[in-house]
Amino acid sequence: xxxxxxxxxxxxxxxxxxxxxxxxxxxxxxxxxxxxxxxxxxxxxxxxxxxxxxxxxxxxxxxxxxxxxxxxxxxxxxxxxxxxxxxxxxxxxxxxxxxxxxxxxxxxxxxxxxxxxxxxxxxxxxxxxxxxxxxxxxxxxxxxxxxxxxxxxxxxxxxxxxxxxxxxxxxxxxxxxxxxxxxxxxxxxxxxxxxxxxxxxxxxxxxxxxxxxxxxxxxxxxxxxxxxxxxxxxxxxxxxxxxxxxxxxxxxxxxxxxxxxxxxxxxxxxxxxxxxxxx
Amino acid sequence: xxxxxxxxxxxxxxxxxxxxxxxxxxxxxxxxxxxxxxxxxxxxxxxxxxxxxxxxxxxxxxxxxxxxxxxxxxxxxxxxxxxxxxxxxxxxxxxxxxxxxxxxxxxxxxxxxxxxxxxxxxxxxxxxxxxxxxxxxxxxxxxxxxxxxxxxxxxxxxxxxxxxxxxxxxxxxxxxxxxxxxxxxxxxxxxxxxxxxxxxxxxxxxxxxxxxxxxxxxxxxxxxxxxxxxxxxxxxxxxxxxxxxxxxxxxxxxxxxxxxxxxxxxxxxxxxxxxxxxxxxxxxxxxxxxxxxxxxxxxxxxxxxxxxxxxxxxxxxxxxxxxxxxxxxxxxxxxxxxxxxxxxxxxxxxxxxxxxxxxxxxxxxxxxxxxxxxxxxxxx
Numbered sequence: 215x216x217x218x219x220x221x222x223x224x225x226x227x228x229x230x231x232x233x234x235x236x237x238x239x240x241x242x243x244x245x246x247x248x249x250x251x252x253x254x255x256x257x258x259x260x261x262x263x264x265x266x267x268x269x270x271x272x273x274x275x276x277x278x279x280x281x282x283x284x285x286x287x288x289x290x291x292x293x294x295x296x297x298x299x300x301x302x303x304x305x306x307x308x309x310x311x312x313x314x315x316x317x318x319x320x321x322x323x324x325x326x327x328x329x330x331x332x333x334x335x336x337x338x339x340x341x342x343x344x345x346x347x348x349x350x351x352x353x354x355x356x357x358x359x360x361x362x363x364x365x366x367x368x369x370x371x372x373x374x375x376x377x378x379x380x381x382x383x384x385x386x387x388x389x390x391x392x393x394x395x396x397x398x399x400x401x402x403x404x405x406x407x408x409x410x411x412x413x414x415x416x417x418x419x420x421x422x423x424x425x426x427x428x429x430x431x432x433x434x435x436x437x438x439x440x441x442x443x444x445x446x447x448x449x450x451x452x453x454x455x456x457x458x459x460x461x462x463x464x465x466x467x468x469x470x471x472x473x474x475x476x477x478x479x480x481x482x483x484x485x486x487x488x489x490x491x492x493x
Numbered sequence: 494x495x496x497x498x499x500x501x502x503x504x505x506x507x508x509x510x511x512x513x514x515x516x517x518x519x520x521x522x523x524x525x526x527x528x529x530x531x532x533x534x535x536x537x538x539x540x541x542x543x544x545x546x547x548x549x550x551x552x553x554x555x556x557x558x559x560x561x562x563x564x565x566x567x568x569x570x571x572x573x574x575x576x577x578x579x580x581x582x583x584x585x586x587x588x589x590x591x592x593x594x595x596x597x598x599x600x601x602x603x604x605x606x607x608x609x610x611x612x613x614x615x616x617x618x619x620x621x622x623x624x625x626x627x628x629x630x631x632x633x634x635x636x637x638x639x640x641x642x643x644x645x646x647x648x649x650x651x652x653x654x655x656x657x658x659x660x661x662x663x664x665x666x667x668x669x670x671x672x673x674x675x676x677x678x679x680x681x682x683x684x685x686x687x688x689x690x691x692x693x694x695x696x697x698x699x700x701x702x703x704x705x706x707x708x709x710x711x712x713x714x715x716x717x718x719x720x721x722x723x724x725x726x727x728x729x730x731x732x733x734x735x736x737x738x739x740x741x742x743x744x745x746x747x748x749x750x751x752x753x754x755x756x757x758x759x760x761x762x763x764x765x766x767x768x769x770x771x772x773x774x775x776x777x778x779x780x781x782x783x784x785x786x787x788x789x790x791x792x793x794x795x796x797x798x799x800x801x802x803x804x805x806x807x808x809x810x811x812x813x814x815x816x817x818x819x820x821x822x823x824x825x826x827x828x829x830x831x832x833x834x835x836x837x838x839x840x841x842x843x844x845x846x847x848x849x850x851x852x853x854x855x856x857x858x859x860x861x862x863x864x865x866x867x868x869x870x871x872x873x
Contacts, residue, residue: 268868330729336740356742358729440727441675442872452675456864 245471248464261465268449268462273469275443276429279360280473283367284425288417290368291375295413296405298376299383300391318373322366326437329366333357333438362438363445367428375420382416383409415484422477429470446470519793522553522568523586524561525780528815530554533586536810541797548793562591569600569785579789584782584797586634589618590857592781593625602784603629608795610802613821617699617853618779624701624856631781632802633820635811638750638777638851639682640768640842642735647744654772655690659717661745662724670726670734670743674867677731681864683747685854686775687718688863695773698855708862715870722871735762747775754816754837768841774850779820804829812838818847 251258266273294314301307317325332338335356343349357365386409394404410417435445446466453463519541523529530552538550555564565585572580587595595601605611605619606629616636620628641658643651647668652658662669672680689695691714697707726743728734734746735753739762748768756762782801784794800806807819808829816838819826823844827835854860 268865268873271873330733330736334737334740335742356726436676437729437733440729440733441673442722442727444675448675456674457861 244464244467247461248468250461252459252461261461262468264462265465265469269446269466271443272446272449275360276445276470277473279363279367279445280425280428283364283371283428284421286364286368287371287375287424288421290372291379291420292405292410292417294372294376295379295383296409298380299386299409300401300405314376315373317370318377320370322370322431323433323437325366325370326434329362329369329438330358333362333365359439363435366434366438367431371424371428375417375424378416378420379413382413386412415488418484419481422481425477426474429474517548517790517793519548519550519583519790519797520553520581521550521584521586521797522555522565522582524555524565524588524591525586527554529586529780532810532815536814537797537801537806540806541800544800545793545796550797562588566591566595566600569595570598572787573598573600578787580785580787581789582785583788583790583794584784586780587783588780589622589778589854592627592631592783593622595783596622596625596627596630600786601627601630602786602788602791604784604791604795604798605629605632608632608799608802610799610804610821613802613804613825615822615848616779616820616851619820621700621853622781623854623860624699624703627781631783632798633779634782634801635807635815635817635820636777636779636847636851637817638770638842638847639679639686639747639775640750640753640770641745641775642738642748642753642766642768643745644738644741644763645765645767647741651767651769652771653769655687658771659721662721665744666724667726668744669724670728670737670746672728672730672734673872674864676727676729676733679731679734679747679749679752682776682854684718684867685860685863686747686771686773686852688714688855689776689852690773691717695852698859699853701856701859703856703858705858705862707859708866711866712870715866718867719871738762738766750777750818750842751816758816770842770846770850772850774852776852776854777818778854782820808834818851823847 248261249257249259251260294310298307298311301310320328330337333356334340335354335358337356339357340349340354344351344354390408390412391404394408395401399407430447431445432447432451435448436451441448446469450463450466453459453466521533521538523533533550533552538552541550542548555561565582565587569580569582592601605614611632614632616633618636619631619633620626622631641652645651648661650661652661658669671683674681674684688711689698692698692711694707697704726737728737728743728746731749731752734743734748735756737743738746738748739756750768753762753766753768757764757766782798784791784798788794802821804821804825807821808826811817811819812826812830813834818838823839855863
């Protein structure tokens with residue numbers, strides 16, 4: 215018994231060491247730096263005060279962008295996964311199944327670069343509308359602001375959530391769906407009232423992972439939108455590059471941790487409950 | 494056994510590089526982008542080798558930005574600390590901030606008056622580097638400058654000054670764009686120019702001494718800038734401004750002059766675009782040629798810099814090939830440059846404009862004050 219326990223510890227040791235060295239230590243270090251006065255090194259909230267003075271709008275903006283993008287991503291993913299599960303037109307199904315995963319393989323920075331020319335006032339999208347006669351050149355507007363960031367995030371994250379969701383939906387007992395359909399429920403109603411409740415946990419996991427990913431992206435807000443307001447990642451980079459000020463950058467980091475902590479708490483609570491139910 | 498041999502060979506190879514070969518080697522170390530390394534290796538080096546038989550010019554790059562200069566500093570500081578008699582760098586190309594620090598730490602050779610081109614240097618930045626007195630120790634390799642680019646088809650009444658620009662923006666909302674201060678230096682330069690224009694006493698910002706109370710007087714100009722921003726487009730970055738100018742989405746915006754001409758030469762900007770250096774002026778920055786205090790080949794290094802700052806090389810290499818402004822006074826270039834290149838670089842911004850309205854960036858503590866005050870009072 216003790217021998218096997220020793221062996222187990224030995225086996226997890228490398229992984230544990232990696233987590234401690236590359237995650238736990240930097241995390242504690244940055245939290246400590248966020249709470250210390252750069253002049254005296256003493257415990258202080260001065261960095262948070264400065265972060266609030268300079269970046270209060272950016273904090274609210276970041277939260278808004280990420281929450282809205284997560285919600286829209288979830289909606290789009292439900293639509294795609296729902297159609298893949300309940301759709302009845304074979305060629306549409308094949309086409310959609312083939313197409314929707316593409317953005318998964320495109321890095322954020324490439325997506326941002328594409329959006330820069332696609333969403334601009336005289337960009338590809340507006341020019342196409344003008345060529346089709348849908349819009350007049352004077353009516354076009356640029357989406358290279360918060361809307362551009364939102365669109366890029368949703369475009370990039372939807373396939374990821376849809377992939378998880380479609381998998382979960384495919385493994386459902388189809389009898390429940392067919393029973394609902396036989397009783398006269400429309401496909402939309404069957405999706406909302408029968409399918410979705412059963413894949414709720416998967417949707418939530420996918421959304422939380424997207425939320426955390428989007429909160430950490432630097433390239434998209436830098437490249438797609440101007441810097442006023444901007445997301446916290448840009449502010450952190452600027453704090454370090456322009457002033458060499460790691461303390462306030464770390465304070466902004468802690469504020470980001472707090473945002474993710476809420477979702478992490480939901481995620482952990484859910485997985486603990488699942489384990490309890492499963493055992 | 495075999496591995497050991499390879500390792501030994503590799504070690505020998507590594508060790509042998511810095512040692513001067515029997516023929517003389519001139520080591521030129523460059524902070525900055527790859528194009529600067531290429532400039533020395535492919536353009537300046539061969540010219541120097543032609544006039545100095547038996548000399549080999551070796552060009553080394555340390556990377557862009559102040560970080561590149563920092564690496565050069567660390568290398569030389571280590572040799573200084575070790576009391577080495579001859580340092581293994583002969584010529585270096587460094588940024589403003591580091592030039593000041595190296596002069597203060599007595600790491601540079603005062604060579605300017607020993608080279609014939611030293612007399613041709615007239616810009617302020619040749620003696621004052623972000624507040625540090627570097628007179629005699631450096632000659633600018635080039636001067637890069639920010640200016641307002643505009644599309645003459647859309648802008649008829651071109652503003653001559655910051656105040657006229659404010660009026661123009663009121664009449665033409667959302668037709669002027671700049672990248673704030675987090676998207677690159679052209680926006681930072683625009684904001685710095687704004688503080689120079691409306692803050693009064695801009696000389697003190699450029700030369701010091703630093704007074705922490707100065708920024709308290711900026712509230713009004715920052716509030717004005719905030720309302721100015723209501724009618725402008727905040728673009729994503731230096732390239733973002735040029736992109737939007739190219740697509741006709743904005744009619745005016747601050748840009749780096751060398752980027753502007755390079756983009757135009759690549760066909761990424763319409764050829765009719767123009768530049769205007771508005772009064773009282775906008776900042777630019779040089780990179781410097783300097784010689785370490787104990788360079789092994791100081792005499793050769795002086796001759797190399799004399800060539801690099803000669804009117805011929807400044808005209809053909811710096812201006813024509815790379816679209817930078819010359820490091821020496823532009824008037825010495827007249828006649829050395831073919832008319833087309835001269836016209837191109839000085840068509841919109843005349844040499845006189847450049848010497849009267851091309852300003853340096855402020856000294857470091859004021860520079861940080863400007864950025865942080867902007868973040869606090871304009872962006873947030």
